[in-house]
Amino acid sequence: MNVLPSTYDTWGVIASILIACFASYVTLELARRVQTHAGWAAVLWWLGGSLVMATGIWAMHFVGMLAFSLPIDLGYSVFWTTMSFLAALVVSGVALGLASGRTLGRARLVAGSLAMGAGISGMHYIGMHALDMVPGIVWHWGMVALSVVIAVAASAAALGIFFWLRKVEDESRPLRQVVAAMVMGAAIAGMHYTGMEAAGFPVGSICGSADALGSDGLAGGITLACGVVLLLALLTSQYDARVRRHARRMEVSLQQANTDLQAANEELRQRAFIDPLTGLANRLLFEDRLNHAVARLDRVNDTVSSRHAEKVAVLFIDLDGFKPVNDTYGHGAGDEVLKEVARRLNREMRDSDTAARVGGDEFLLLIEAAGGAADCVALARRVVASIAQPYDLGTDRVAIAASIGIAIHPDHGPGTRLVAHADAAMYAAKAMGGSSYAVFEPGMGNAAQEQITLQNDLKQAVDKGQLELHYQPKMSSAQSQFSGVEALLRWNHPDRGIISPALFIPIAERFGLIGEIGNWVIQEACRQMAAWTDAGLNMRVAINISAHQLRDPQLVTKIDLALREHRVSPSRLLCEITESVAMEDVETTQRTFENLAKVGVFLSIDDFGTGYSSLSYLRKLPAQQLKIDRSFVLDLETSGDARAVVDAVVRLAHALGLRVVAEGVETQGQRDILMAMGCDELQGYLFARPMGAQALMRWIKGTKPDGTPDFTPSVIHPDLL
Ligand code: C2E
Ligand code: CA
Ligand code: CA
Numbered sequence: 001m002n003v004l005p006s007t008y009d010t011w012g013v014i015a016s017i018l019i020a021c022f023a024s025y026v027t028l029e030l031a032r033r034v035q036t037h038a039g040w041a042a043v044l045w046w047l048g049g050s051l052v053m054a055t056g057i058w059a060m061h062f063v064g065m066l067a068f069s070l071p072i073d074l075g076y077s078v079f080w081t082t083m084s085f086l087a088a089l090v091v092s093g094v095a096l097g098l099a100s101g102r103t104l105g106r107a108r109l110v111a112g113s114l115a116m117g118a119g120i121s122g123m124h125y126i127g128m129h130a131l132d133m134v135p136g137i138v139w140h141w142g143m144v145a146l147s148v149v150i151a152v153a154a155s156a157a158a159l160g161i162f163f164w165l166r167k168v169e170d171e172s173r174p175l176r177q178v179v180a181a182m183v184m185g186a187a188i189a190g191m192h193y194t195g196m197e198a199a200g201f202p203v204g205s206i207c208g209s210a211d212a213l214g215s216d217g218l219a220g221g222i223t224l225a226c227g228v229v230l231l232l233a234l235l236t237s238q239y240d241a242r243v244r245r246h247a248r249r250m251e252v253s254l255q256q257a258n259t260d261l262q263a264a265n266e267e268l269r270q271r272a273f274i275d276p277l278t279g280l281a282n283r284l285l286f287e288d289r290l291n292h293a294v295a296r297l298d299r300v301n302d303t304v305s306s307r308h309a310e311k312v313a314v315l316f317i318d319l320d321g322f323k324p325v326n327d328t329y330g331h332g333a334g335d336e337v338l339k340e341v342a343r344r345l346n347r348e349m350r351d352s353d354t355a356a357r358v359g360g361d362e363f364l365l366l367i368e369a370a371g372g373a374a375d376c377v378a379l380a381r382r383v384v385a386s387i388a389q390p391y392d393l394g395t396d397r398v399a400i401a402a403s404i405g406i407a408i409h410p411d412h413g414p415g416t417r418l419v420a421h422a423d424a425a426m427y428a429a430k431a432m433g434g435s436s437y438a439v440f441e442p443g444m445g446n447a448a449q450e451q452i453t454l455q456n457d458l459k460q461a462v463d464k465g466q467l468e469l470h471y472q473p474k475m476s477s478a479q480s481q482f483s484g485v486e487a488l489l490r491w492n493h494p495d496r497g498i499i500s501p502a503l504f505i506p507i508a509e510r511f512g513l514i515g516e517i518g519n520w521v522i523q524e525a526c527r528q529m530a531a532w533t534d535a536g537l538n539m540r541v542a543i544n545i546s547a548h549q550l551r552d553p554q555l556v557t558k559i560d561l562a563l564r565e566h567r568v569s570p571s572r573l574l575c576e577i578t579e580s581v582a583m584e585d586v587e588t589t590q591r592t593f594e595n596l597a598k599v600g601v602f603l604s605i606d607d608f609g610t611g612y613s614s615l616s617y618l619r620k621l622p623a624q625q626l627k628i629d630r631s632f633v634l635d636l637e638t639s640g641d642a643r644a645v646v647d648a649v650v651r652l653a654h655a656l657g658l659r660v661v662a663e664g665v666e667t668q669g670q671r672d673i674l675m676a677m678g679c680d681e682l683q684g685y686l687f688a689r690p691m692g693a694q695a696l697m698r699w700i701k702g703t704k705p706d707g708t709p710d711f712t713p714s715v716i717h718p719d720l721l
Helices: 010-036 039-067 078-099 106-129 141-166 173-197 218-273 283-303 322-348 373-388 415-431 446-461 501-510 514-534 547-551 555-565 579-584 586-599 615-620 630-635 640-655 668-676 693-700
Strands: 311-320 354-359 362-370 391-393 396-398 401-409 437-439 467-476 481-493 497-499 540-545 573-578 602-608 625-628 659-662 681-683
Touching: 010 039, 010 078, 010 141, 010 173, 010 218, 039 078, 039 106, 039 173, 039 218, 078 106, 078 141, 106 141, 106 173, 141 173, 218 283, 218 640, 283 311, 283 354, 283 362, 283 415, 311 322, 311 373, 311 415, 322 354, 322 362, 322 373, 322 391, 322 396, 362 373, 373 401, 373 437, 401 415, 415 437, 446 481, 446 501, 467 514, 467 693, 481 501, 481 514, 497 501, 501 514, 514 540, 514 547, 514 555, 514 573, 540 602, 547 579, 547 586, 555 573, 555 586, 573 579, 573 586, 579 586, 579 602, 586 602, 625 640, 630 640, 640 659, 640 668, 668 681
Parallel strands: 401 437, 481 540, 540 573, 573 602, 602 625, 625 659, 659 681
Antiparallel strands: 311 362, 311 401, 354 362, 391 396, 467 481, 467 681, 481 497
């Protein structure tokens, strides 16, 4: 049979192959989008992607058809051309659906390739049907079969390539994707032109649809439109990928910050219970264990006859001659000795016992299930002997000794008095010359006697005008200006001179005198602030609030009244509350904080790092400031741990929107580290010691308390802080 000779328009063929490659590239890109999204976003990408992909495949096919010509007029029926587009749409939907799967098993690959191959072939031959030929096309069935095989193979290649590309995430990916797109494009075009070769048009054929689609400019128009669609899809997809990458990075960095915060919190927790130098328990943990042991024992003893009763003992261990070692050999050597003492204690005690370091050179041992005084004495003897062994300090060997006081519950009184009684017994042992032990006896509590004397004097301190507030400047680290003061209480004792608040505040707390003293502080601070304001000095003054005051339901009213009475703006007053106190009774603290905040007073969490704060709780307190405890600042230059904690605390505080103040800054080195970490304010002897109101005035005017001119510290207005 004679067939009409067919020809191809070269540009049309090139255009169709380019479209095939470009469409493949964009399709690979879109498939990735479908895969990285989930839910509705994935469905939308799938729908949009299928539309774009179908446009690409179909345009390739149709432009290829338009490039084909016979010596007779050809045209394509609108209906079948549209149907061929719908076929392309179905193929694309299936293909992208498959690509969005997590994995590609062999069964999926085979089924997917067959479906896609059938779809592409379907599209092609439906498209050919748009040529309404009379007589019909004569098919070369071998070529038809070959075109279908090529379509299936091209589909398999496309799917395989996609899943293979997916694993590549480095900079070579775009290039690989281009190569893959060219392979796919060639395969699709190969299928198309093989399919065209399968068609024979007998001589004398007429095209019934010659008046339909087929004008000269159509191929160019479709190429252009399809190119634009593909390009837009590509840009959208790349923009989406960028946004996703960015979001992912944000997520990772947020997660990192969160992990850091948790680590810092954990670190703080550790510090709350462990003595960082020796690794022994600290006082908090010790007291907790002691309370539990006593409570357990009291329960057991209620049910057992007293002959078999169990006991709990406390050994109070104080080193003799430690201070001279520290002074002569330095703190480093002192620390080594303390660590060695801790090791020796650990060696002497049982696993069920608890050793704690509770002061510079003071240790406590808690003996649970103690047999009786004899056992404790035996242990004390061993400890005395062990600690008396010389300590190796590299070049020198030094000797120290220990004085031990023993108190046993229930023999020597209630559990709550156990430590105090062991302490009293320890003093008795020291009085005997040291390096020995003493078991508690009533009458040893003379130290307690001293407290009672002080307490009697303290009762009259307010009335006799023996109290005074000193003020210590705080510096703003950013502007190296002076940003406010902390009021610190001083007691001018008629016989003993100035007594530190560290000594008398605990007594005042214990004997219920803190209320009156605390009120005096509030009144005095407000009076002084008013006087300063009159003198043109506007600055924020911090006062310290004790645990007892915090529990006083009248506290907020008292502060409010004092502020009004002296016409002081509430925001000038800052209340410092020690972290451990704030954590004692969380609910009360929160209520008091909230009420104080309502009055307009600023709030600060003092001695931070020594208590047991939880992040979630801190977040709830309406505080403006957090003061890092002096002990951390002290170790900054020597301890990486201290630096890590302070760094974490600063970041944590800033994350919670709090200003960070470091107290006890004594050296330039500490100052530099704190400033580098972003501490907002600094306070310490490096800048100024606490001083009376007049001395402060002189200091501000540029003269040191002793009269020598110094520098002029400018005051930052509190509203700027
Ligand atoms: P705090 O609130 O932690 O006050 C800071 C303490 O560190 C003050 O001791 C201050 O003089 C001292 N200090 C400041 N800079 C440095 C430094 O560079 N190096 C060293 N080593 N120490 C520095 P102070 O005045 O003896 O007060 C001790 C504690 O007594 C205060 O600790 C506070 O808890 C309590 N306190 C003081 N005044 C009052 C008060 O009016 N009411 C209550 N409830 N407690 C008060
Ligand atoms: Ca304070
Ligand atoms: Ca403090």
